[in-house]
Structures are given as structure tokens and as C-alpha cells.
Amino acid sequence: MNDFSYTQAATAKEATGRLKDQPQAAYIAGGTTLLDLMKAGLAEPPLLVDITRLPFKGIEQTKNGLRIGALENMNAVGEHPLVVQQYPAVSQSLLLAASPQLRNMASIGGNILQRTRCGYFRDAAFPCNKRVPGSGCPALTGDNHNLAILGVSDACIANAYPGDLSVALAAFDAVLTLENAKGKERQVPVTEFYLLPGTTPQKENVLEAGELIVAVTIPTAAHAQRSTYLKVRERASYAYALASAAVGLDVQGGTIRSARVALGGVGAQPWRSREAEQVLTGAPATEATFKAAATAALQGARPREHNAYKVELAQNTLVRALQQVAGA
């Protein structure tokens, strides 16, 4: 690990100012992702700017929906009554992730920015286009068992976001509030926050240099209230998803009025499937509909040797999640 300096910022302005002065610096909140990367030599920030004193806290009802401060921790949000009641899928996505210890440390903003678990990215001894652009991607013909099948490119097949929360956020139209060095705020939907790898897998999201995640706001909706997050992994706990599905349905008289679908573990980014939603909306809430939606969701899959199973697994996961919600 490199030597680094550490400072605590009292205000967002101070924090963004520090990064303006020293663009290689990094923000740190819970540190559950960043410290791992630093220990592995994959991040070498000369300065850590501690943002935990920033006022990005609180879980409150607003006219646009539930606003969650980016510095709230995963457990606090996952167990919050408003989240549990209005957004079961969001609550479950948080509480099925990591371990209680990590969830107590990790911030919502940090969770949204966690990096891939691709073994080739995590070990500097390997070539990796995401880490060293142009160096190559051994995962294409190597160990790609856990990697993505949707939104991938010939440069990178990593699930850039390996976690759970953003999958649920993407499903339910959550919007991120970002603040830049000038103190200016902007709103970015989670579905537009992440970037597909294309030929530039090193660029993973739309954050500008020094920009902070202030909050995430999830709109109130019937389909969010009737939602679930289903996570599949071979180990019962403390593992990333092989496939997951965040789904919400508004069913009236057996007909689906509105639907939300996002998949995790299979996409180069949290994978909102408007194709599946299209199939679901207006259709009867039956297994046939769910299966058709699952087929639509995986239409564009580009599987490789060891992750081809994810097509079927993701479809089955989605169908199961829809059944659970429809039956609820």
C-alpha cells in the first residue's frame, strides 16, 4: 500500500475543493470497497478525504418519493420501516448483501460505486482492459463463470457493479442527486448513471471528477410497494449474486397494470429490462407471461464458455421473482 494523507471534510464544498486541488485523491466513507482496492494496489490515492461528516444523511418522505442520504449505512436503510413498507425489494437487496459488519460500515453512496469482483480486474498481475486500457481481457476465454452476459463488449465482460442495491434502484426509477465542485446539484437516474463497457471499460459511470453522490430518491409507486429482490448464489450468505432479480408488479383484476424489472449478476451494469416490462404490462399475471418476459429480458445475452448457464438461471430467477410478487 502507498503512503497517503488523510483529511476530514466538514462540508461538501470543502470535500470537492480538496479533490479539485488533488484530482488523484479519493473520497472515503465506510471504506469497505476502497481499502480493499488500496491493499491490492489497484487504487493508489495520495489523499483520502473522509466525507462521513457531510450532512448526506436522513431517510425522509419528499414529494418526489423517499429520499435517502448517501451516507446512511446499508443496515440503517435496509431496516428502515419506510423502506421495508414502500420498497421491499430495496430493503431485501440491502439485507441480502455482504455481512452485518460490512453493512454497518458501508454507505449507500459507496455501495453504488463498488467495483467488479472479476478476478482479472482484482489482480494486477493479469491484463485487464478496465484497469489498464488496451492490455487485453483474459476473461473472454478464461474464467468467466461469474461474469456478465448482457451489455458486455469484446473489451470487457465484467459485471462492473457486482452488488444488489443498484439493481433494485434501477428497477424502481431511483434518481441520484450529485453535487460537483461548484456546489451545483444535478439529478441522474440510476439507469443512466452507469456506462456500458464498449471500448472504454475503464469509464464506469457519469460522475465528473470530484463529483459527490448526495442522495438517492426513489419515487413512490404501487409496483414498488409490491416488489421483491431474489438473489441466487451457491452459498447461502455472504456471496455475490450469480443472478438476481428486482421486480415489482401492480396487478389489478389479474392484469398487470405496471411492472418493473431489473437483473443483477448478469449485466455489465445493473440491468433494467424494459423489454420484460413491455411484455408484462397489460398482460395477465400468469406463468406464461412471466416466461415470455424472461425470454425477452435475456434476448440480447452474449454468453461465454463458463457463464452460458446464466441465461437460463437469470430467466428462472426472474420468473420465480415475478411469481413471488404476483402471489403476494
Add this chain to the structure above:
Amino acid sequence: MNSEPAFFETPPQTVAVGQPLSRVDGRAKVTGAAKYSAEFNHLPGLVHAVIKTSDVAKGRVTGFDSSAAQREPGVLAIFTHQNLPKPVLTGETKEGKEAIGPSIQMTFMPLQSDQVFYAGQPVAIVVADTLEHAQHAAAKLRVTVTPEAPVASYQDAKAQLFNPGGKPDADAEGTKRRGKAAAAFAAAPAQVTATYTHATNHHNPMEPSATIAHWEAADRLTVYDATQGVSWQQRALSGFLGLPMEQVRVITKYLGGGFGCKGPIWPHSVLTALTAKAVGRPVKLVLTRPQMFTSVGHREDQEQTLRLGATKEGKLLALLHEKTSTTSQWDDYAETNSKFMGMLYQCPNFEAITKLAKANVMTPTWMRAPGEAPGSFALESSLDDLAYQLGIDPIQIRLLNHADKDPSTGQPWSSKSLKQCYQRGAALFGWSKRNPKNGLTRDGKYLVGWGMATATYPVNNSQGNARVRLYADGHAVVQVAATDLGTGTYTVITQVAADCLGIAPDKVRFELGDSVLPTTNISGGSMGAGTFSSSVYTASQDLWQKLTKMAVVDAKSPLFKAKPTEVEVVKGRLQLKANPGKGEDFAALMKRGNLTDLEGFGQGHYGAGYESAQARPAANSKSDDAGKEDHSGHAMHSFGAHFCEVRVDPELGTVRVTKWVSVVAGGRILNPKTARSQVIGGATMGIGAALMEQAVRDPHLARYTNPNLADYHVPVNADIPDMTVEFIDEHDPYINALGVKGIGEIAIVGTAAAVGNAIFHATGRRLRDLPITPDKVLAAMRQPV
């Protein structure tokens, strides 16, 4: 006429032995007082070493750029193959191998030349005043390796398979035969042929390997090392460094797990000693978790093809086993699966062939039940197939093929309670309610299945020494250069010593983990409890003999002028056998004789039969083949049975173990509490191998892609149900003084098969590739039943 009393007639009266005594070291561990090998930080001038390893799996080191690293603060030295002092001997020569002894597992020693043979091979060592400085400088050090195309495994198209049999230094088994297996198989009315694979597994003890080397003088070395055997390590280091054994001291007071990977000597321990000598300071080296995947061996990736031939009634006629696995460039290592294959069931015709491929990996090593664990997955799965094929209950087919004698030697068993294990396990599990047809039990979305399998593990021959020092005040110090892997050795030997000396456990201090103590074998191969208890027993007998001799010549003793052979010792009291009222307590005798304390020394044997051991001359316990002959003429094994329930989600591919019963017959159980933990741990590790554990090497670069505990999955609490564990009360008069068989390994044997058999019962699909992950279950579910 021999006037020595024959104390060997009776094992000690058990008071403490067999009780569920809580760990005597428990308090030290939970308060942090227990010092692990990396925690001896008091040494004056202690500095830190960090190993820099090769990124690539094959090539030549063509250059170093240490300019930036040298400039870093605190850096004391940077060693490469160009400037590191050489060991006096290495395992690469016959002479070196002999000097180093049985703990040499990988004969190759890194940092001797520019050649790179595996990813993770040490290519430089940085020494600095702090760990952080050493890590940072190591990161700045640039090592250029010109890469060549490596061989990743036996599955690699470039791999060349060979049969290692006949090579003088082959650890692998080569070919074994009994009867005419091929012909018998061809003629058998019922046949099962199947191929099984097993992923590379790593031991991953919680405590990483660590070494602190302290040269107390130019020719005297003390090493604090995370090892399963201080005596073995002492001998190995003396061999490598060319020092008399007496000038090497190895200390391991506590060990945070080993599972086999801390049994052998590995390069990092030797390199730390060489480095410490070169810098003239005590040096500490702790392997990182990723380095634990490339520094201390692993269970090799392997493929087994098994052919079973049987009568229509299910009696085995032929068993043919073929194993192919990956080894290193230098050592023909393969787990000896066939030993287990050849002895578990009565079968007149048997053949086993081993094939190896040399790849760019380090040498594999013993991992909990090496051979028995993967071998049992193949055999116990195929036997399950045969049972279903013939419509026989899985327990019945095992009873039908029960081996009343060891089929591989024809010897009678010293004891065998396998039938009781089946019976008790079935009762505890409720096996009689089993639906004989598979794929028929549903619980909502889940398919529910039951499976069982046999477990066994040999009583490996071993011997070692012990010293007991009994004080007239009723306290005792007992010493063995044993190690406690965290399994309870401190506790169970305290119990044994208490009973041997007739005092309470809290009056005994058991010291272990230091090579200045009486030499003994490693804690490995399930030999620890049996060897150490036997040694302490014989040392206690030595002590009682001395005290008896004192008493019979002491005019003030009630035993004055008695014949020593007429005297017995019961709970610390020396008394006449014929008239137990006549005698005295050891304390009275010692006090009268003006003795504050007295020592006894003994050499115990495990697996060779303690009675026959009496007649044998004292042997050097460090000889490779010590105790290999079995003087009692018995085959010695522990046995057991596992029962498992799984819930399979046929659409999502997940498998969860929901019920577990293990019944083990392992001779005398010294402490049911620590023994239960051993069985739970072994079965849990087996469930890990069955459902999730796999170290993945990139097929082109031969480098691990998941060398960390986030991506290499071992079971968590949520994966393991409340396990039912029972032991069959078993008295074995041949094993050793206390009839202890050792239970460190048996519980992992058969476990993966029990899981796989339950999956078969649940789904009607046989999964033969470990680990059985959701992708494989989904693929199987697509196949017709």
C-alpha cells in the same frame, strides 16, 4: 526373571478421560493471551520481510529494477536469486531429502535460479523496519520475467500424462492390482462406470502461515513457525541450514488451523531463516491470503474413472479405479485414493492406476483425508448408483459388501464398528422412512432428498516421546513437542495426563509446541491424539515404576519388601494388588524420600499396537519408516457413516443441506465435546468441497483467479444445519495404550458423496463434478432422468 511391573496390562482408570471438559486454553484464546506464531514481537530488532512473487507461471527472470524500492524509507535489504545466501542442502538432492526428512513435500526451492515454474513463485524478498515499509518497497520493486506458455493442469492440451509408478521418489501410487479386475468386470452381471472430477481445493486455515526467524548466535536458530509439527520442522530446518538439530529450536504455541498445509516444510520458512541470517536481525514473514494459495500446497485437481462390477444381488466382483491429476514440475505427488478404494469393501478383484501431468503449479500436498476424501466421493457415489440400479437400499448394499477383514491385506481388523454406525445413524436420521424411489419428494418448489455414505480413515503408524514431572505437592507438568491445531490437543492430553497420574486436570500443566520438549510426530494424519496420549501413558508408567522401586526398598513404606510386580497404582496410590488396603499415596512416599518431584519418560506408539511396542527397541521417532510394521497383525481403521438431507431448487440450481447425522467409531473418545467439534468441522469442510470450494486457475495463464476468501467460497453458518454427531463406544486393545483412533480426518470422508447421493435421491440426477454449483444442477435438470 523380570521383576519390572507389567503396568501395560491395564489402561489407566478413566476419570477425566471421556468427559466433555471445556478447552483448557479457551480463556487464553478469547482474551488474546494465546500467542500465535506471528505474535512474538518482543524480539530485539525484529524486522519484516515481504515476498515478491511471480506474476507469470512460466519463464525466466531477466531483470530487476530495485532503484525505487531501495530509496523507500526503512528498507534494509532486497534479496533475489542473485544475492540471497543459499541453503546448505535442498530437497532437490537425495542427501538433502534425507537430511530434511519426511516433511519435505516440494523438493524445489525458489530463489536459487532465474527460472520461474509457477505463478506466485517467490522471486524476491524485501526486508524493512516495518511491515508497511516492506510492503511498499516490494510494490515498487520491478521484476521482469520473460514469459513462456505454461501448462495449467492435466486438462491442458499441452499436458503429457504419465504413470509415476516405479520411480524411486514417487509419492504417487502408480499401479496396484488384486485378482483379475478387468476380466471380472467384463463378466459382471451388474456394472457401473462413471467419471468424477474434483476441483483444486485449498486448506485456507484462518491463521495464515507465518515464520519469525531469530538467530540467537551465528550457529543457533530459534524459529516461531506456524507448523503442525515442531519436531519435523526442527529436523527440516537443520537439514536445509546444515545445523545440528540441537541448534535449531522451533516454537508453535498455538496454531489457527492447518488441515495438512502446515505439516510439511515450505520454502517461506527456509527463506525467512536465510534472510534473517543475512540481515543479522530477527525477521518476521507472514504470508498474505493470496500467497496462501501458492505457498503451502493444495488438494490437486483430479479426475477419477471408476468401474464397479457386481452380482445381480449387489455383491462387488470387481473394482477398477483410474485417477488422473495435476502435479508440479518436480514432484510426482498424488493423493493415494486407491488405498481407500482397495480396503473399504469386500471385493476380490481390484485395480488402480494413477496418471499424472506436470503443470506449472506448486506441488500439491496433504489436505484433510488426502485420497480418502476425493476417493470416497467416487466410490460412494458409484455404490449408490449400483444400489439404485439393483433396487437395493443404500445401507443394505454396504452391509452386503461389508469387509470382515481388510481386503487389501487379509488381516483382521483391530476393531470395526461400521455396522453399528449404519444402524445408529439410520435411527437418528429416520432412514426407515426413506422413499426408495428418487425424485418423488417435494416441498413447495424444492426437491428433497436423502443420501448416506461410509467414512473411514486409517490409523497411520506413528510414535513419539513424552515427559511427565510429578510434584509431591500434587501438581504435574507434562511435556510433548506436540502442536494443537486448535482441535483440543491441550485439553485432551491434559485429561489423559490427569488420569495417568491420578490427579485432577486442573493440577496438570500440559506444555507443547516447542522442539526442546520431547520429540514427537506432527499433528497430522489423525495421529496426534493417539500418539501423544500413548506417550504420556508410557511416561507415567515409567514414573510409577520408579516410585514403586522406591517404595519397596523404603522401610517406612507399607509396601516395603513387596515385589514390584505385586504393586499396582490406582488413582495415584501405590498398593498391593492382592491387598489394596496396603499402600500409600505417591505424595507421602515422595515427601519421605525428600523428593520434591520426579520425572518419567516414555515413548508411545500409535497404530503399531502398544503391547508389541513394549517388546521393541526404542526407535528414533524421526525415521521415515518408524513403526511401519504392524506387530499386532491387525488392520487398523476408524469407520463412520454420514446421513444427509438436501433441498434442491430445480429451477435455480441451489442445493442446501438441511439435515445431517454423522456417527463415528473412532476408538476411545477422549473428550466428546472437542471430538464433536472435530466431526462437525470435518463434515462442514466436506460440504464445502461438495457444494462450493474451488480454486480456479486461468486455463491459459495458469494463475489463480480467486485467491481470496470473498471469491473462494467455504461454507458459512447459514449453509450448515444443526448437526447430529454421535460416537460408537469402541474398545480397541491393539491401537495403543488408550485405544484412541484419532478423528481429525474421518468426518470429511464420504461427506461429499452423502451430499451427492442426497441430490440424486432428490432429483434423479447424478452430479459427478465437484463442486456441485447451480450451473451444474441446472444442466443436469435439463437431462432426462
